[in-house]
Amino acid sequence: MRNKIYNSKILVTGGAGFIGSYVVEELLKSDPKKVIIIDNLIRGSFENMKSFIDNPLVHFIEGDVRDTALMENYVSGTDYVFHMAALRINSCAANPEEGFEVMLRSTFDLAQLCVKYKVKKVIYSSSASVYGLAQHFPTPETDTPYDNQTFYGGAKLWGEQLFKSYKFMYDLDYVALRYFNVYGARMDTDGKYTEVMIRWLDCIHEGKAPLIYGDGSTTMDFVYVRDVAKANVAALLSNVTDEVFNVGNCEETSLKQLLDVLLKVNDSRLVPEYREENSVNPVSRRLADNTKAKQQLNFEPSISLKEGLKELSEWYFEKKKSINLRV
Ligand SMILES: NC(=O)c1ccc[n+]([C@@H]2O[C@H](COP(=O)([O-])OP(=O)(O)OC[C@H]3O[C@@H](n4cnc5c(N)ncnc54)[C@H](O)[C@@H]3O)[C@@H](O)[C@H]2O)c1
Structure with a gap:
């Protein structure tokens, strides 16, 4: 069929x-x-x-x-x-x-x-x-x-x-x-469990030091x-x-690396502050092997973390601007 x-x-x-x-x-x-x-x-x-x-x-x-x-x-x-x-x-x-x-x-x-x-x-x-x-x-x-x-x-x-x-x-x-x-434009920005990159974008917007809980070595695969x-x-x-x-995107990115890229695409020189981790995360690593999707679905991710974070930042700052205009 x-x-x-x-x-x-x-x-x-x-x-x-x-x-x-x-x-x-x-x-x-x-x-x-x-x-x-x-x-x-x-x-x-x-x-x-x-x-x-x-x-x-x-x-x-x-x-x-x-x-x-x-x-x-x-x-x-x-x-x-x-x-x-x-x-x-x-x-x-x-x-x-x-x-x-x-x-x-x-x-x-x-x-x-x-x-x-x-x-x-x-x-x-x-x-x-x-x-x-x-x-x-x-x-x-x-x-x-x-x-x-x-x-x-x-x-x-x-x-x-x-x-x-x-x-x-x-x-x-x-x-x-x-x-x-x-991740990307339209991701949750004000829910109870807002993702870390949105909280960091708020810091960049306000010129405040972004916080990293733990040593920032936990990795994820951001697609x-x-x-x-x-x-x-x-x-x-x-x-x-x-x-x-x-x-996945088949790239292992630590939280610290994620923040570095986010700061870079926003031309920010803010320095992160480290805080003690307040919850235990049992999943310390994520990295996808997409070989099967490539072979059988002909699927390959095409958007780099840098491009994606740039698009996310532009969308979020635009959204903040329009909210501020409304109040
Ligand atoms: N975002 C991620 O990183 C991620 C990762 C792995 C899997 N997923 C899965 O991908 C799917 C989409 O996730 P998302 O990130 O877009 O989340 P999302 O919360 O934005 O989308 C889920 C949608 O389902 C709706 N919904 C929830 N309960 C419902 C109900 N009882 N009846 C009708 N609608 C209901 C919500 O209003 C929402 O619009 C979900 O199944 C999620 O578990 C997401």
């Missing part, structure tokens, strides 16, 4: 969110028949959807993936589903009951509906969290997930396994993508959001099914 976006009906859960909104933009480049977005706006926003909310090909429904009747209404007649609605890792830890309903039960209900309505393929947003602290660096998909200690990572892994079993039992095609540390959207579209279009892929 050849998968195509042109003239297809595509459902994107969580499509008003950070990554989801870029996936929608990417899909619209290929003239789908309809892109249906279901998002309860707990974190997503109209601001994220600004570039396409008035597009007649887009149908936005402010609704919850836990609402099975609503989901049934929209899964029926849909060709493809991107399942991106989820709670953040910290929200799952703060409220595992809600984590269960959103991450597990809703994913189960969705898989049932996809079988019932013969959806052609599901693209499932998984996470590098499934590895916990990986055994190998770079980390291939074959590393075991046994070290994961988080509810979120467990839920994502269960989602992968659910779709694997539904492929085996009901021949439901799917691809799961394990994103590493996704730009537009590259992640491209990986999603590649996963839909390829004939590959029943597979899981890492989606």
